[in-house]
Amino acid sequence: MKFIEGGVCAAQGFKAAGIHVGVKTKAGWKKDVALIVSDVDCAAAAVFTKNVVKAAPIHVDKKHLENGRAKAVIANSGNANACAPMGEENAIRMCQAAAAAISCDPMDVLVSSTGVIGQTLNVKVIEDGMADLCAALDHSIEASDAAAHAIMTTDTVKKEVAVETTVGGKTVRMGGIAKGSGMIHPNMGTMLCFLTTDCAISPAMIKTALLETVNVSFNRISVDGDTSTNDTCMVLANGMAGNAEITEKGEDYAAFLAALQALCIELAKMMAADGEGAKHLITCSVKGAATEAQAETLAKSVIGSSLTKCAIFGADANWGRVLCAMGYSGEQFDPEKVDVHFTSAAGDVAVCAKGRGLDFDEDLAKKVLSEHDVEINIIMGEGEAACTCWGCDLTYDYVKINGDYRT
Amino acid sequence: MKFIEGGVCAAQGFKAAGIHVGVKTKAGWKKDVALIVSDVDCAAAAVFTKNVVKAAPIHVDKKHLENGRAKAVIANSGNANACAPMGEENAIRMCQAAAAAISCDPMDVLVSSTGVIGQTLNVKVIEDGMADLCAALDHSIEASDAAAHAIMTTDTVKKEVAVETTVGGKTVRMGGIAKGSGMIHPNMGTMLCFLTTDCAISPAMIKTALLETVNVSFNRISVDGDTSTNDTCMVLANGMAGNAEITEKGEDYAAFLAALQALCIELAKMMAADGEGAKHLITCSVKGAATEAQAETLAKSVIGSSLTKCAIFGADANWGRVLCAMGYSGEQFDPEKVDVHFTSAAGDVAVCAKGRGLDFDEDLAKKVLSEHDVEINIIMGEGEAACTCWGCDLTYDYVKINGDYRT
Numbered sequence: 039m040k041f042i043e044g045g046v047c048a049a050q051g052f053k054a055a056g057i058h059v060g061v062k063t064k065a066g067w068k069k070d071v072a073l074i075v076s077d078v079d080c081a082a083a084a085v086f087t088k089n090v091v092k093a094a095p096i097h098v099d100k101k102h103l104e105n106g107r108a109k110a111v112i113a114n115s116g117n118a119n120a121c122a123p124m125g126e127e128n129a130i131r132m133c134q135a136a137a138a139a140i141s142c143d144p145m146d147v148l149v150s151s152t153g154v155i156g157q158t159l160n161v162k163v164i165e166d167g168m169a170d171l172c173a174a175l176d177h178s179i180e181a182s183d184a185a186a187h188a189i190m191t192t193d194t195v196k197k198e199v200a201v202e203t204t205v206g207g208k209t210v211r212m213g214g215i216a217k218g219s220g221m222i223h224p225n226m227g228t229m230l231c232f233l234t235t236d237c238a239i240s241p242a243m244i245k246t247a248l249l250e251t252v253n254v255s256f257n258r259i260s261v262d263g264d265t266s267t268n269d270t271c272m273v274l275a276n277g278m279a280g281n282a283e284i285t286e287k288g289e290d291y292a293a294f295l296a297a298l299q300a301l302c303i304e305l306a307k308m309m310a311a312d313g314e315g316a317k318h319l320i321t322c323s324v325k326g327a328a329t330e331a332q333a334e335t336l337a338k339s340v341i342g343s344s345l346t347k348c349a350i351f352g353a354d355a356n357w358g359r360v361l362c363a364m365g366y367s368g369e370q371f372d373p374e375k376v377d378v379h380f381t382s383a384a385g386d387v388a389v390c391a392k393g394r395g396l397d398f399d400e401d402l403a404k405k406v407l408s409e410h411d412v413e414i415n416i417i418m419g420e421g422e423a424a425c426t427c428w429g430c431d432l433t434y435d436y437v438k439i440n441g442d443y444r445t
Numbered sequence: 446m447k448f449i450e451g452g453v454c455a456a457q458g459f460k461a462a463g464i465h466v467g468v469k470t471k472a473g474w475k476k477d478v479a480l481i482v483s484d485v486d487c488a489a490a491a492v493f494t495k496n497v498v499k500a501a502p503i504h505v506d507k508k509h510l511e512n513g514r515a516k517a518v519i520a521n522s523g524n525a526n527a528c529a530p531m532g533e534e535n536a537i538r539m540c541q542a543a544a545a546a547i548s549c550d551p552m553d554v555l556v557s558s559t560g561v562i563g564q565t566l567n568v569k570v571i572e573d574g575m576a577d578l579c580a581a582l583d584h585s586i587e588a589s590d591a592a593a594h595a596i597m598t599t600d601t602v603k604k605e606v607a608v609e610t611t612v613g614g615k616t617v618r619m620g621g622i623a624k625g626s627g628m629i630h631p632n633m634g635t636m637l638c639f640l641t642t643d644c645a646i647s648p649a650m651i652k653t654a655l656l657e658t659v660n661v662s663f664n665r666i667s668v669d670g671d672t673s674t675n676d677t678c679m680v681l682a683n684g685m686a687g688n689a690e691i692t693e694k695g696e697d698y699a700a701f702l703a704a705l706q707a708l709c710i711e712l713a714k715m716m717a718a719d720g721e722g723a724k725h726l727i728t729c730s731v732k733g734a735a736t737e738a739q740a741e742t743l744a745k746s747v748i749g750s751s752l753t754k755c756a757i758f759g760a761d762a763n764w765g766r767v768l769c770a771m772g773y774s775g776e777q778f779d780p781e782k783v784d785v786h787f788t789s790a791a792g793d794v795a796v797c798a799k800g801r802g803l804d805f806d807e808d809l810a811k812k813v814l815s816e817h818d819v820e821i822n823i824i825m826g827e828g829e830a831a832c833t834c835w836g837c838d839l840t841y842d843y844v845k846i847n848g849d850y851r852t
Contacts, residue, residue, distance in 0.1 A: 091772030091780045091800075121768055121780065123801050155765025156802035267769050344751070345847055352848025358562025361528055362674050365498030373498045373528065393498075394530050395563035434841045440752055441759025 039203040039297050041304070045182030048200035048213035049236035050278040051077040054181040055174035056188030059167030061153070061160055062116035069188035071164055072215075073171050074232055075110040075140050080274040082108035083245035084148065085252050087269035093118055094125030095149040096270065098133065102145050106241025108274055109146040111232050112136040112164075115189050115217070119151035119159045120267040128161040135165045139172040150230050150270050152191055152217060186215035189230055192439055193217050197308040203297040206290045208281040210237040214301055218309040229256060229309060231271040233301070237294055238277035239284040246287075247295050248273050255302035258334070258427040259310040260342045273298075310428035311410075315435030318350050319411050323426045326418040332369050333418070333425035339367030340414060341429030350412055351431035355380060355403035357389040360414060375419035382409035392419075446610040446704050448711075452589030455607035455620035456643035457685040458484040461588040462581035463595030466574030468560070468567055469523035476595035478571055479622075480578050481639055482517040482547050487681040489515035490652035491555065492659050494676035500525055501532025502556040503677065505540065509552050513648025515681055516553040518639050519543040519571075522596050522624070526558040526566045527674040535568040542572045546579040557637050557677050559598055559624060593622040596637055599846055600624050604715040610704040613697045615688035617644040621708055625716040636663060636716060638678040640708070644701055645684035646691040653694075654702050655680050662709035665741070665834040666717040667749045680705075717835040718817075722842030725757050726818050730833045733825040739776050740825075740832035746774030747821060748836030757819055758838035762787060762810035764796040767821060782826035789816035799826075 046054050054074045061070040084103055086096045102108065112132050119125050129149050137144040151159065175181065186196040200213030218229030239247070252271055277283065284290045311319035322340045327333035340346055343363035349356040357378045365373065378390040384405040387398050406412070453461050461481045468477040491510055493503045509515065519539050526532050536556050544551040558566065582588065593603040607620030625636030646654070659678055684690065691697045718726035729747045734740035747753055750770035756763040764785045772780065785797040791812040794805050813819070 089769065089772035090774075090777060091768050118765070121765055121797070121800055121802060155763075155769065156797065158802075267765075267772060344843075348844050348847030351844060354848065356562075358525070358528055358674075361498050362496065362562060365496035365674060367497075370497060390528070390563065393528055395528060395565075432844055432847075434844050436751075437755050437758060437839055437841050437844060440755030440839075441761065 039201055039300060042200045042202045042211065044179050044200045045186055045198035045213045045215050046074050046232060046234045047177050047179065047182040049211040049234045051236060051276050052234045053175040053177050054185040055171050055176065056184035057167065057171050057174055060163035061114050069184060070114055070116045071167060071171055072113045072185040072188035073110065073136060073175060074185060074234065075175060076274055076276040078276050078278065079107055079109055080276045081106060081239055081241040081244045082148070082272065082274050083241065083248045084270060084272040085248060087267060089267050091121065091267045093120035093151060093268040094122065095119055095129040095151050096268070097126055098129040099148050102148055106245070107146065108148050109142045110136055110140055111148045111150070111272060111274070113150040113189050113230060113232070114164060115191050116153040117151060117157060117159045118153045118155045118268050121156045123158045128159045131161045132164055135168045139168045148272055150268070152189065152230055152268050155267060182213065182215060189215065189217040191217060192314050193312055195312055197305050199301050199304045201297050201301045203293055205237055205279070205293045206281040208279045210235065210279045210281060210294065212237065212297060212301055214305055216305045216309060229269050231256065231305060233273040235273065235275045236277065236279040237275050237284065238279060238281050239275045239294065243284050243286070243291060244273055244275050247291070247298055250295060251298045251302045254299055255306040259306045260338060260429045307428050310430050313430035314439045315433040316430030317433055318431040320350055320414060320429045320431065321411070321426060322414045322416070322429065323424065324416045324418060325424040326420060327423040328421040330423045330425050333423050334427065335367050335369045336364050336416065337425050337427035339363045341427050344432055347429065347432035350407060351433050353404050353407035355387065355389055355398070355400070355407060360416070361390065361393070371418060371420060377417040379415050380406050381413040381415055382406045382411060384409050446608055446707060449607045449609045449618065451586050451607045452593055452605035452620045452622050453481050453639060453641045454584050454586065454589040456618040456641045458643060458683050459641045460582040460584050461592040462578050462583065463591035463593070464574065464578050464581055467570035468521050476591060477521055477523045478574060478578055479520045479592040479595035480517065480543060480582060481592060481641065482582060483681055483683040485683050485685065486514055486516055487683045488513060488646055488648040488651045489555070489679065489681050490648065490655045491677060491679040492655060494674060496674050498528065498674045500527035500558060500675040501529065502526055502536040502558050503675070504533055505536040506555050509555055513652070514553065515555050516549050517543055517547060518555045518557065518679060518681070520557040520596050520637060520639070521571060522559050522598050524558060524560040524564060524566045525562045525675050528563045530565045535566045538568045539571055542575045546575045555679055557675070559596065559637055559675050562674060589620065589622060596622065596624040598624060599721050600719055602719050604712050606708050606711045608704050608708045610700055612644055612686070612700045613688040615686045617642065617686040617688060617701065619644065619704060619708055621712055623712045623716060636676050638663065638712060640680040642680065642682045643684065643686040644682050644691065645686060645688050646682045646701065650691050650693070650698060651680055651682050654698070654705055657702060658705045658709045661706055662713040666713045667745060667836045714835050717837050720837035721846045722840040723837030724840055725838040727757055727821060727836045727838065728818070728833060729821045729823070729836065730831065731823045731825065732831040733827060734830040735828040737830045737832050740830050741834065742774050742776045743771050743823065744832050744834035746770045748834050751839055754836065754839035757814060758840050760811050760814035762794065762796055762805070762807070762814060767823070768797065768800070778825060778827060784824040786822050787813050788820040788822055789813045789818060791816050
């Protein structure tokens with residue numbers, strides 16, 4: 039398995055486009071609508087936010103995915119179409135406009151939106167721009183790049199990854215674009231992720247693979263503890279790689295899953311690193327735990343702690359806040375067995391052994407925590423299980439971005 | 446019932462003191478040790494943090510409260526004595542030093558600490574300063590004020606409240622001092638609260654009253670979602686008001702409880718308003734809920750949302766974030782029945798009706814949200830239950846304070 043270029047256009051038979059049509063009305067002429075189309079019908083699956091308040095596109099997608107098939111995805115940024123007047127009607131109109139332009143059944147089009155909540159979506163500009171959007175459809179690297187940009191909101195960098203692997207003796211490619219910066223929290227933050235692959239795999243197995251992947255990637259990142267109304271991760275598999283269709287678990291499924299997980303963990307880390315206002319990617323690894331579930335809960339609690347996030351922002355080796363966050367996670371454990379050390383490219387500093395503070399070199403600790411990528415390593419002394427989660431620091435810029443998001 | 450002056454010295458027979466002994470080694474000569482002493486033995490009760498990682502004084506207090514009696518409280522700021530070498534030993538030494546100075550059994554002294562986690566407490570300076578601390582003990586308003594200051598960490602204002610009521614035909618007074626600014630979250634943030642009363646009440650009933658009070662006051666505030674290792678709320682009742690001892694629920698208990706709850710809700714609101722870096726006190730009221738538990742969960746989720754807190758900081762009427770936070774609270778409800786309006790001294794603005802955005806006057810909304818005290822009012826349309834919780838906004842200063850807390 040290797041990482042390659044091309045994003046959602048890396049797999050055979052996928053075209054993409056991203057242009058500005060006018061949903062975003064400020065900040066220049068940023069792209070605001072993306073389209074991804076497969077040359078042939080695809081097995082498709084998606085996972086959505088667990089928020090009780092769900093955006094309109096999610097209700098539409100659930101209906102469109104009942105048969106486990108799809109051919110295209112249309113997505114806009116700048117308006118979330120959540121809690122908005124005429125929400126479902128406008129989401130359906132987006133599907134209809136795309137379907138008419140690419141000549142398919144509207145039921146085979148999936149739809150996503152991201153942006154401000156509660157305002158009516160200007161669907162007219164999307165319909166009017168559909169001809170231009172279709173004209174821009176292309177198999178190129180640049181086309182995936184344009185689509186990746188068109189779904190960005192407060193993201194500062196595009197998120198685009200692709201991998202190549204071998205399944206049943208055939209070369210299989212898969213790629214994805216994603217957005218997500220604020221409102222990121224385990225169980226899907228405001229993130230959109232669109233994945234494409236040319237692997238031949240049944241609707242049932244692509245759904246299984248997607249769930250097994252989301253749980254170890256996007257559900258292990260947190261930016262701010264807010265779970266959005268719009269979170270969506272979709273995958274389209276068009277089978278053009280020519281492998282024998284995966285219809286059950288086995289060697290082929292394992293190879294496919296490993297590649298999909300690697301792809302999505304990369305996208306998830308890019309999201310965490312690009313958390314709103316973030317200056318650091320924080321990787322929290324819990325080892326020696328009794329169970330993986332315990333390790334995951336503890337790691338998530340640490341990366342979700344505002345106080346820990348502020349300490350990393352200040353490059354302050356305040357490990358007490360790490361123990362404190364573990365303590366209120368809801369998991370039971372013996373604090374007197376816990377070791378903690380901070381690690382980065384600048385070195386490693388042990389700060390806590392058996393639940394008690396160590397004398398450590400404050401200058402070294404400052405250097406370690408001043409790197410962009412910082413690891414919080416926790417050893418529980420309880421068992422063999424482990425889990426890694428990713429987050430970011432809490433900065434002035436997070437407050438600034440979210441103090442005046444709408445205007 | 447009326448609010449009066451005097452804090453922990455308002456009730457008959459209580460003395461207090463607060464001085465600087467040297468636990469805090471920077472920021473001038475701020476007070477860092479407080480002592481509260483009753484002239485006579487008291488019924489006593491306390492509630493502590495639910496964090497698995499508990500500070501040493503909490504383990505000591507649990508033993509000292511087994512008989513439901515106490516006579517004094519010694520507390521320091523500047524060091525939390527949590528995850529620290531010789532934690533319990535040092536906490537016991539604080540009790541012993543205070544007991545020797547005021548001539549009582551060390552088992553009748555309660556102890557609390559707040560400040561940095563993981564560093565050895567300099568108990569020697571507390572022991573050395575005990576004579577000065579005892580010399581400062583006094584029944585005056587100024588003595589309570591000094592104690593209130595001595596437990597502050599990042600607090601910007603002291604928290605001190607007292608009330609007077611009538612129980613069984615006798616005038617009963619009660620008062621409290623508290624600290625708490627960061628790490629404040631439902632189920633006890635880093636808060637310390639010491640309450641005194643001259644009411645005659647049994648150990649069993651004072652414990653019941655304290656639990657019934659904490660649940661509707663301190664457990665309904667949030668600053669940052671971090672629950673500390675040290676949270677403690679204690680009450681001492683010395684019986685000097687001369688009322689017939691309260692030994693069961695009834696009219697006298699109800700009068701006492703009403704006063705205790707009013708006292709603690711005031712202290713809780715003062716904590717929320719003084720949240721680290723806060724510029725606003727946010728009151729979130731949920732009405733028309735199916736149950737009080739549902740209303741409480743929803744209100745807590747809203748005041749705990751980083752995105753909502755940032756929006757209030759920016760005086761941005763981004764009500765979508767309110768609905769979003771309700772949606773991920775874990776409670777089930779119908780978003781299509783929800784109304785939201787923002788209220789303050791500057792006016793009232795309805796922003797959402799039946800789950801859909803309303804056209805509203807943005808200038809008025811800005812004015813409403815620019816007041817210090819801001820209300821988020823939510824009407825569920827599901828039943829008759831209600832709950833109010835309190836929080837604060839998320840600001841640059843919160844990040845600044847917590848980016849470099851230790852140094």
